[in-house]
Amino acid sequence: MTIKNVVVHNDAGMHFTAATGSGFPVTYDSGAGQTAPGPTELLLAALASCTAMDVVSILAKKRQSFDRYDIHVRGDQRDGYPQIFTRIDVVHEVEGPAVQVEALRRSIELSATKYCPVNAMLSAGATEVHHAYHLVRTGTRPLDEFGEVIVTGPYRRPDLLKRVTR
Numbered sequence: 001m002t003i004k005n006v007v008v009h010n011d012a013g014m015h016f017t018a019a020t021g022s023g024f025p026v027t028y029d030s031g032a033g034q035t036a037p038g039p040t041e042l043l044l045a046a047l048a049s050c051t052a053m054d055v056v057s058i059l060a061k062k063r064q065s066f067d068r069y070d071i072h073v074r075g076d077q078r079d080g081y082p083q084i085f086t087r088i089d090v091v092h093e094v095e096g097p098a099v100q101v102e103a104l105r106r107s108i109e110l111s112a113t114k115y116c117p118v119n120a121m122l123s124a125g126a127t128e129v130h131h132a133y134h135l136v137r138t139g140t141r142p143l144d145e146f147g148e149v150i151v152t153g154p155y156r157r158p159d160l161l162k163r164v165t166r
Contacts, residue, residue, distance in 0.1 A: 097139030123153030
């Protein structure tokens with residue numbers, strides 16, 4: 001089991017700095033005159049970066065090179081408290097000369113169902129996460145294609161919930 005540690009310090013008002021166990025500070029703010037992202041924005045960023053790292057790694061193993069890779073994330077957050085995300089849309093936007101659709105789809109699917117712990121935690125709760133792709137192939141066989149890959153959650157990870165011990 002891996003243990004992660006974070007210490008959060010209140011700088012002033014609603015501005016906080018987290019000191020992570022890996023030594024990298026992260027700032028948060030949700031007050032008037034906001035100067036840093038809020039916690040739920042950073043949760044969306046954590047999901048995007050977690051799945052991106054998986055997909056890049058899997059694409060490399062599949063010998064799929066790309067020129068550009070961006071992830072666009074949109075979260076629908078409930079107005080009432082607790083203000084959870086009820087739906088998150090994750091669009092993996094990839095551009096390259098020879099990226100194969102099936103390799104990209106499988107890389108996204110593996111991240112969403114097996115490797116990304118942020119996606120797994122969100123999917124085990126009340127959040128529905130939609131993973132899609134937009135592939136722009138620029139090589140000898142050009143392509144501009146958009147498609148949905150997989151939807152995870154809500155409460156669709158009972159395998160994770162069973163392992164929790166108190």
